[in-house]
Amino acid sequence: MKTSEKLTILADAAKYDASCSSSGSSRSNTAGGIGSAAMSGICHSWSADGRCISLLKILLSNDCIFDCAYCLSRRSNTLPRATFTAEEVADLTINFYLRNYIEGLFLSSAVYGSPDRTMADMVDVCRLLRKKHRFNGYIHLKVIPGSSPELVRQAGFLADRLSVNIELPSEQSLKMLAPQKTKRTIMVPMQQIGEEYSGFQRDRMKSRNVPCFCPAGQSTQMIVGASAESDLQILTLTENLYTRMQLKRVYYSAYMAVNTSPNLPALTSGPPLVREHRLYQADWLLRFYRFQAHEILSAAHPFLDDRLDPKVAWALRNFDLFPIDINRASYEELLRVPGIGVTSARRIIATRRLCAIREEDLKKIGLVVKRARHFITIGGKYLGDHTMSHQQLVGAMRSAEKPGSIKLLRETRQLRLF
Template sequence: MEDRLREKLTILADAAKYDVSCASSGSNRKNDGKGIGDTGSGICHTYTEDGRCVSLLKILLTNYCIYDCAFCVSRVSNDIKRAAFTVEEVVALTMNFYRRNYIEGLFLSSGIFKNADYTMERMLRIVKKLRLEENFHGYIHLKTIPGASEEMVTEAGLYADRMSINLEMPTEAGLKLLAPDKSHAEVKRELGIIRAKSVQFEDERKLIKSVPRFVPAGQSTQMVVGATAETDRDVMHMANQYYKAFSLKRVYYSGYIPISHDNRMPIIGTPPPLIRENRLYQTDWLIRLYGFAVDEIFTEVYQNLDLDIDPKLSWALRNLHVFPVDINAADYQLILRVPGIGIRSAQKIVAARRFGKIRIHQLKKIGISYNKAQHFIRCLDTPVQFNEPDAQRLKRIILRTSQSKYANNQFQQLRLF
């Protein structure tokens, strides 16, 4: 690799690291044996929904940008080294890295230079060259450019596996404060285009088998959290609206990293705790997969998630009247709400009790987190407890048990050395 291309790769791969929305789950693009690469197998690592690790070449087409978003390292006012790939360079890099077994796909985003269509046209040329000229069947995640024409967005969807556009801030007010040149309306417009075209192509495929697939892995978006004053409740309400309106595969939550001295940004000495990201993702799963509503998890008083316990446990401690849950009689949805019981464990419990009453040792064998769940369930041989449960006392017990278990695991690991 020549020195100038290596320098570009260093600059533009580093600039791309702030975009976390690069999971590659959900695509079913197949190689017919005549092309190169295959989406089905599982230099950035991401994970599919079934846990497979997938390596992607994650780069920006350019870090030049006409916008001055206060939270972005590539903003026009930032004094950084700039670079831009040509269309041919991105294609060559992707193919060379793939042939060396370094990657399984491409994640391509970009700053905006000149205007949205000028940038989007170059990104479209890249994916078309990869698919049509290089016969590349690996995974491609393409970030769409806010304000790009409907025609280009639609055409790009025929070649990309997943497309996404960043919402940036959870609220319009926060976006106007930090990125006044952008708007949520542009994001909604492009998400709406992809959603409508996906439905159209899917309907046509029911009648005509030769209709091409359109964004088979769906679309996603990303929000920066911690740069403005939105609560976790605000963040999750916005995410839930976008899930429903645009059938998103994922919403990604990126903790604000202080990279600017702009006086619009919050005055903080250190980044927001990464655990906040984790709690938001856990809440996201509760809403998408566990049947929780946003207004069940949050209230007017409780608008931010606990950082020391997960959101399901937090909800349970605030709703002790729901418990204990009788494992041998409760329905599946109620069992799902027990802290320490996941989806697979709940399914196993429902299946197992058809053959008889479930006891404690069977629950442990199923694989639930019994140390946590035991305070919220009853089964055939659960000891009778006479004390009325107290939320703060239960929280202390669970935290103490978790810390003790962690310390014991650390000790056992040290003994191996």
């Protein structure tokens, strides 16, 4: 089979992986080598679905021995199968990289032979790139569940980022939809990566000759909407992954119906894009806004509101904490005001060192005044409308949502009508 045909088959099968970031690693070029990695990551193109392309995202093979219900490449589907050789992948990566099409390689694979055999082949591709071609660009390697600790360790020394897909948010769903994968085979490598990552990072503080172990950390991905878990379960799991396993990112992937199965949503159902969007917003609250999962959702309200930003929803539920004064509030308090983000909170603090903030400065500093005004006072003056009832306030906040959120909501509504 020609390389071009393989590329089409194996890129097509890789498109369900949400991650494409190339950030978190700063690697410089070596003598006689090519490539470097930028801390910020670099997007190289955007595909027709609006997602960024920064890595050559492909599977090594789609010839799978597993039979996961949600997956297009599962064993029981009839479709063209292909497997790259290590040289083919290296040649594509180097030549795309030299033309600045990509920032590096994102290699995943279906499981063929055994998890260890697949993983060993993937590690070989990385070794070929790093040692023979002296490639110093970014490599994101997917870790196959159930592969041996030694292979995971080798992978960590070659790749910038490792990820083990958690696939589904609970053990029951995993049993039902991905019978060959178990919580253990997923969590064991994840834990190993987390421990080695922190261990090597600690040692590097003492000596810079200590090798890097997956310098950009690890990430994971879970499918949303294929099984019955609540947002609360998903978010609590996410929080645990961040705090206990030192994950850098958790990706959510709205379930796209590709197979029929009695345990899955119907083929005609569209991907739950709004839910995915709200989960990402909540994820941001965990990572950058110092929120905890139990503040965002509770057993009484286990799902995120479709029509409200989770931060706004939190602020409306805890309206007794507001309004706060812009000139007195701490950084943490400012971060919790809807319409104030990390940048504008920092700017407020910086400006306040020099002079008090006036009402007319708010917009200049970069606050979204139409959202923030209901929650702040300035010099004792409340900027919202005192006469508004709670109901009216909720309505006002819904219409003050970001244009992107409103558009997404409208489009999925329309879809549901047909």
